[in-house]
Structure formats: structure tokens, C-alpha cells
Amino acid sequence: MTYDLLTRDWVPVRIGDVRRQIGLRELFEHAHELTDIEAAPPPGASGLWRVLTVIAARITGLDDMSLSAKAWGERQEAVLEAGYFDSDEADKYFARHAGRFDLFDTDRPWLQDPRLREQCPSSSGVNKLVMFRSAGNNQVWFDHATTLQVRPISANEAVFHLLTQLYYGPSGQCTPRTVGATRGGNSKAGPLRRTISFHPLGRNVFESLVAGIPPAYRYNTGGVDLAPWETDELPNPLGVPPRPSGLGGVLCGRFQHAVLLESSDDGESVADAWITWAWRDREFPAEDPYLVYQQNKEGGFYARQADAGRALWRDFDALILEDAGDDHRRRPAVLVTVEDLRGLLLPVLRVRAFGFDQDGQTRDKEWTTAVTPALLALANETQVARAVSEMRQTAEKTERHLRWALRDVWIAINDPSNGDGRPQRKDISEGPWPAQGSARYWPRAERIFWQRVRERRFDRAADAFLHLALEVYDEVTDSASARPRIKRAVELKRGLIFAARGSRTATGKASKVKERA
Numbered sequence: 001m002t003y004d005l006l007t008r009d010w011v012p013v014r015i016g017d018v019r020r021q022i023g024l025r026e027l028f029e030h031a032h033e034l035t036d037i038e039a040a041p042p043p044g045a046s047g048l049w050r051v052l053t054v055i056a057a058r059i060t061g062l063d064d065m066s067l068s069a070k071a072w073g074e075r076q077e078a079v080l081e082a083g084y085f086d087s088d089e090a091d092k093y094f095a096r097h098a099g100r101f102d103l104f105d106t107d108r109p110w111l112q113d114p115r116l117r118e119q120c121p122s123s124s125g126v127n128k129l130v131m132f133r134s135a136g137n138n139q140v141w142f143d144h145a146t147t148l149q150v151r152p153i154s155a156n157e158a159v160f161h162l163l164t165q166l167y168y169g170p171s172g173q174c175t176p177r178t179v180g181a182t183r184g185g186n187s188k189a190g191p192l193r194r195t196i197s198f199h200p201l202g203r204n205v206f207e208s209l210v211a212g213i214p215p216a217y218r219y220n221t222g223g224v225d226l227a228p229w230e231t232d233e234l235p236n237p238l239g240v241p242p243r244p245s246g247l248g249g250v251l252c253g254r255f256q257h258a259v260l261l262e263s264s265d266d267g268e269s270v271a272d273a274w275i276t277w278a279w280r281d282r283e284f285p286a287e288d289p290y291l292v293y294q295q296n297k298e299g300g301f302y303a304r305q306a307d308a309g310r311a312l313w314r315d316f317d318a319l320i321l322e323d324a325g326d327d328h329r330r331r332p333a334v335l336v337t338v339e340d341l342r343g344l345l346l347p348v349l350r351v352r353a354f355g356f357d358q359d360g361q362t363r364d365k366e367w368t369t370a371v372t373p374a375l376l377a378l379a380n381e382t383q384v385a386r387a388v389s390e391m392r393q394t395a396e397k398t399e400r401h402l403r404w405a406l407r408d409v410w411i412a413i414n415d416p417s418n419g420d421g422r423p424q425r426k427d428i429s430e431g432p433w434p435a436q437g438s439a440r441y442w443p444r445a446e447r448i449f450w451q452r453v454r455e456r457r458f459d460r461a462a463d464a465f466l467h468l469a470l471e472v473y474d475e476v477t478d479s480a481s482a483r484p485r486i487k488r489a490v491e492l493k494r495g496l497i498f499a500a501r502g503s504r505t506a507t508g509k510a511s512k513v514k515e516r517a
Contacts, residue, residue: 001267003103003155005110006094010156011048012038013205021156024101025094027052028059031206032084041132042369044160046197046354047167049212050251050290054227056209057216057247059089065220065246072215073340079210080344100229103155104263111162111228116177116260116274123262124175126150129161129273131168131364152269158261165275167192169257170362177258177276179237187277188256189360196306196355197290198319198332201371203348211345214247214289214334221245223284227252241279244286254286289333292318301330306355312370313446314396316453317389319351319372320379339379349376375453387458394500395445398465401500402441406433406476409493413486433476440472462501469497 009021014035027034037052039045057063060079067075094101101110108114127150153161171189200211219225225246235242237258244250255278262272287293292315293301304315318329322336338346351372357365378385410431448464477490 001104001263003263003267005101005103005159008156010159012040014038024055025090027205028055028085028090029087031209032204034205035203036201036208037205039160041160041164042354042367043131043164043168043192043356044162045369046192046199046356047163048160049199049354050167051163051227052209053212053214054248054251055093056085057213058093059085060210060213062210062213063216063225063247065216065225067217069215069217072217073337076210076213076337077341077344080207080341084206097229103159103261104267108229108234109261111166111255112260113234113258113278114260115234116258116276119177119179120175120274120276121178122175123272124275126153126270126273128175128275129153129158129165129259129261129270131161131164152264152271154269155263155267158270162259162261165257165259166190166255168356168358169193169275170358170364171256172361174257175274175276177237182238182280184277184280188279188283190256191254191286191288192291192356194305194356194358194360195288195291195303196315196353196368197288198292198315198335198351198353199290200334200338200376201350201352202345207345207349211338211341211349212290212334215337216247218289218333219244219246219250219286221249221284221286223249225249228255235278237278238280240281241283243284250286250288254283256283287333291332293330295328304329306357306368308355308357308366308368311442311446312353312372313449314392315353316372316375317385317392320376321382321385321389335376335379338376346377346380348374350374351376373450373454378453384456384458388453391449391452391458391461394462395449395465398462398469398497398500399438399441399445401497402437402469402473403434405473405493405496406437407431408496409433409477409489412489412493413480437472437476440475441469444468444472466497466501469500470494473497 005023006025007023009023011024011027012019012021013027015033016035019038037045037048039048054063060075062072062076062079064072099105100108103110106114130153167190169187169190170193172186174185174187176183176185200208202208202211221243223243223245225248227248230248242249242253244254258276258278260274261270263269264271288303292304294304295301304318318331319335320331322331323329335351338349341349353368353370355368357367378388407430410433414431445465445468448468452458452461452464473494480486480490
């Protein structure tokens with residue numbers, strides 16, 4: 001059976017208000033006409049954009065690690081000015097790797113290892129491939145598929161679950177695999193597990209891809225710059241993982257899982273799957289160009305983790321400002337590069353985030369996606385960017401004081417001390433009010449934030465968030481009894497919110513920024 005990803009219709013795209021599916025060859029031929037790619041689930045979309053970015057870099061020559069920063073920037077500008085991908089170059093690239101994009105090829109299935117049929121004593125099953133399905137003793141998440149009732153999935157869907165496993169797969173126990181005399185039944189986590197990645201988003205797919213190509217010269221580590229479908233031989237699982245080098249190595253060469261899909265009889269679906277470890281040896285470290293990195297207490301940097309409860313605007317300053325916040329967050333490398341597109345694309349570029357809230361091993365909580373307004377040009381105005389960062393920090397500090405106040409007032413009204421002195425009971429939890437307060441606070445704080453960013457109005461932002469916190473405090477505590485004892489506790493604990501004004505953030509210093517801006 002064959003399922004050629006170059007010609008089969010599997011990538012969901014949008015052209016204006018029209019939605020359809022196309023193959024990779026048509027995608028690159030008409031990228032300048034496509035409004036967007038609408039792939040799901042978000043982790044699979046995140047992986048797809050990395051794959052497409054490698055192909056786009058090959059076609060345009062922006063994968064050349066020998067180019068200086070100036071020469072690379074000039075080439076990127078020339079590609080953007082052309083307005084579309086060169087179809088001849090695309091045809092040459094796909095011809096060089098003919099047969100390597102077949103999902104069910106016998107010898108070299110795309111991004112898979114055909115040796116798993118012989119090296120694994122049993123398959124892992126389709127339910128294991130689809131992360132939101134129940135597998136083994138796991139609880140049901142989005143559907144009611146069980147090990148007793150396994151439903152195949154269409155081939156076009158399976159591609160995105162394949163990508164999700166390779167980029168976000170779990171660590172720990174997996175289907176055993178025997179290579180020579182070595183047998184193992186555990187794997188390391190995928191390179192993007194628990195992370196949130198940020199991708200430039202232009203007016204069409206062509207702009208999004210070209211703006212999203214990171215500068216190749218930053219990734220010349222001395223290794224081989226090849227994506228898995230570009231290699232002549234399958235990797236040696238007992239050897240040393242290749243050193244990530246170039247765009248192919250960094251974006252598509254760091255997988256820790258080996259996967260194999262088995263087609264249905266008609267070749268239109270995936271009926272079974274193997275998922276196991278890819279390497280026994282430790283991999284070389286590498287920084288992904290679409291991730292935010294923040295500093296730990298020892299001074300090292302690690303990728304910022306995804307949090308389904310944290311809205312995208314709370315990371316916006318890390319997209320426009322280097323060394324943002326108290327944790328000294330570093331911007332994604334790809335967004336540092338787009339600053340040079342001032343007259344071409346920067347004013348219209350947005351950022352799309354793909355996040356997967358997971359733990360380090362097997363627990364998958366929630367995936368998210370969000371898009372920022374077209375405000376990346378603020379990166380070229382350092383003082384304004386710093387004011388944005390200070391305003392975000394002020395909003396977060398105010399919310400913390402709101403939660404403390406709601407926690408303390410809940411304890412006070414449920415304790416004989418009534419908040420006067422030390423609590424007499426030790427078994428009172430913080431109660432439901434802090435969570436209710438946060439749920440009410442953050443959506444309204446986001447509206448305040450974006451409005452002030454668009455208007456470049458950073459003076460007295462602390463007062464705006466303070467007034468919001470007081471409103472939320474009143475709304476949440478309004479359900480309490482009108483008895484004098486409880487009203488007294490509510491009024492006493494309200495004062496904790498005002499402690500958030502102790503910082504000059506987004507008031508004095510930020511108001512001077514407005515005058516200069």
C-alpha cells in the first residue's frame with residue numbers, strides 16, 4: 001500500500017473562507033495563495049510547521065550554514081520580495097527524495113522505522129498512537145475507544161498523531177524493543193514535551209514559512225544537517241545519536257521515539273502501530289528556535305513549560321524583549337531574526353503559540369493554541385517593550401495579592417478567630433474563592449493589557465489592575481453571609497490587595513516611557 005504525502009490530500013488549509021485538504025507539493029506551489037494551515041491537534045500542527053520549515057529552507061537556500069548573518073538576511077529579504085516559492089526548486093527537492101514521503105512505504109516509511117515489526121514482540125496499538133485515547137488502564141479522555149474496541153484512524157489523521165508522538169511523546173515504559181543483544185522497554189521524552197512554541201504568522205502560508213525560518217548560521221555545530229527522510233540509511237539505535245546541526249538536525253533530527261504505522265487493507269487508514277525507544281545513548285543538547293528559555297537558580301536556561309491555565313498575553317513580553325521578567329526569559333531565536341524585516345513584513349506579523357500541558361512522563365493534561373495581535377514591531381522600541389513587561393508583571397503581582405486576600409478571608413470566616421490573630425483551626429483549606437477570583441480576573445486583565453499596549457498608554461496601569469482586583473474581590477465575596485462578623489472579615493482582608501501597589505512597576509517609571517514614546 002502507498003500513501004504519498006506529496007500528492008495525497010491530507011494537509012487542512014484555508015483559502016479565504018474556503019477550507020480543503022492538499023498534498024505537500026501543492027502546498028508549496030500555492031503557499032502564497034493559502035491563508036493558513038488549520039491542522040489539529042495543536043501538538044501535531046507544531047510538528048508539521050517544523051517539517052514544512054525545513055523543506056522551505058531547502059527550497060529557498062536559507063538552510064546554508066556558510067552564509068554570514070548579513071548575507072543570510074539579504075537572501076531572506078529577496079525570497080520575501082519574490083512573493084512565492086520557486087516551483088522548479090520545489091520539484092528538484094522532492095525529486096531528490098522521491099519515495100521518502102510515502103507513509104506506508106515498505107523500506108523507508110516517512111519518519112518511521114520499518115524494523116520494529118521484527119524487533120518488537122508485539123505492537124503498541126492505535127489507541128497508544130492517539131494520545132487522547134484510552135490505552136491500557138488509562139482513563140477515557142475525548143472518546144470511548146478502549147482496548148476491547150479499537151477503531152482504525154484515517155491516514156491523514158494518523159500523520160498528525162505520528163508527529164505528536166515524535167515531538168511530544170512520553171518518557172518511561174514503552175513497548176519493548178530488541179536490537180542485537182540489547183533489549184529495552186523504556187524511552188526518553190520527545191524534544192518538545194511539556195513546552196509551548198511560538199511561530200511567526202504572516203498574511204499567507206508563504207510569509208509564515210519564510211518568516212519562520214531560523215538563521216541557519218546559528219546551528220552550525222559540526223554535525224550532519226539532514227532530516228530523517230533525507231538520510232540514505234536508517235539510524236543505528238545502539239549508536240550515538242547524531243549531533244543536531246543545521247535546520248534539518250535541530251528541527252527534525254532529535255526524536256527519541258521510534259514509530260511504525262500499519263495500514264489497513266485498503267491503504268486509507270492506520271490499523272495498528274508500534275511505538276518504542278529510538279536510542280539507548282544520551283542525546284546531544286540543542287535549543288529549539290521556537291521556544292522561550294528562562295533562567296534557573298543555578299544560572300542555566302531551560303525551555304519554558306506549557307501551562308493550560310496561563311494565557312498567551314502573559315508571555316508576550318518574552319516575545320519582544322530579551323531578558324524579560326524576573327526569570328530572565330530569552331526570546332525564541334526565530335523572533336529575534338524577524339526584527340530585521342522592518343519594511344517588509346514585521347508590521348503585519350503575528351505570533352501563534354502551540355502548547356501541550358504535560359508532565360515529564362505519561363500524563364497529558366491539555367493542549368492549547370492562541371494568536372497575538374500584530375505587535376511584534378514593538379521589539380524595535382526597547383523602552384516601550386520594557387514598559388509592556390513591567391505592566392505584565394504588575395498584573396501578575398496584583399492577581400497574587402487578590403488570591404491571598406480571598407484565601408485569607410475564606411479561612412477567617414470559617415475560623416473562630418474571625419481573622420483576628422492566629423487561626424485557631426489548622427484544618428481549613430484555602431477554599432474555592434482564590435480559584436474563582438483568578439478565573440474572573442485574568443480575562444478582564446487581558447483586555448486591559450492589550451488595550452493599553454495598542455494605545456501605548458502605560459501610566460497608572462497598576463491602578464487599573466488594582467481596581468479590577470477590588471471588583472473581583474467584591475464579586476466573589478458577595479455570596480458570603482451579611483452577618484456583621486463575616487462582613488468585618490471581608491473588609492479587613494480587602495486591605496491585602498492594596499499591598500500590590502508597593503511596587504513602582506507600571507506607574508512612575510513606565511509613565512516616563514510614555515512621554516519618551
